[in-house]
Amino acid sequence: xxxxxxxxxxxxxxxxxxxxxxxxxxxxxxxxxxxxxxxxxxxxxxxxxxxxxxxxxxxxxxxxxxxxxxxxxxxxxxxxxxxxxxxxxxxxxxxxxxxxxxxxxxxxxxxxxxxxxxxxxxxxxxxxxxxxxxx
Numbered sequence: 001x002x003x004x005x006x007x008x009x010x011x012x013x014x015x016x017x018x019x020x021x022x023x024x025x026x027x028x029x030x031x032x033x034x035x036x037x038x039x040x041x042x043x044x045x046x047x048x049x050x051x052x053x054x055x056x057x058x059x060x061x062x063x064x065x066x067x068x069x070x071x072x073x074x075x076x077x078x079x080x081x082x083x084x085x086x087x088x089x090x091x092x093x094x095x096x097x098x099x100x101x102x103x104x105x106x107x108x109x110x111x112x113x114x115x116x117x118x119x120x121x122x123x124x125x126x127x128x129x130x131x132x133x134x135x
Contacts, residue, residue, distance in 0.1 A: 007066050010129040019070075019129060065134065069093070069126070073133040077120045084113040089120070094128030 003012045010019035017023075071093050080089035087102025107113030119125040125133055 008129075009067050009131060067131060068134045069129070069131040071127050071133050073120060073123070073125070073135055076125060076133055077117070080113065080116050080120055084116060085110070089116060093125070093133070 004010065005012050005017035005020060005022050007022045008017065008020040010017055012022075012024070015024040076089045076092055079092050083089070085102070085107035087099035087107070090096075090099035090102055102108060102112060105112075107116075116125065120133070123132060127133065
């Protein structure tokens, strides 16, 4: 099962979020010698409380709002309007595979390009991690 970052919701790789840099620390392993029998205690994950930036308590230490993409909605919309048939907006949000499909089919024959403009304007367009774009 893939774990998600508690800060931004992106997938975690080896207890570290590649998106926002959150690192989940584990407690050190401890051994106890009871009557000459050595048992090993299972390490428990330690949750680190994120620091807040001055002025906005919703931002974490990297300046990223939890649950919102780093990619801009305005830039994605401009790329989609002017270069959407070539998939520029898909490449911008990290969806490389769909960007190549758009490039080869000229924006899914114009229908995908039009649908993406509507999705971006309505706020339902997502980045590669499934996070909504920031304003």
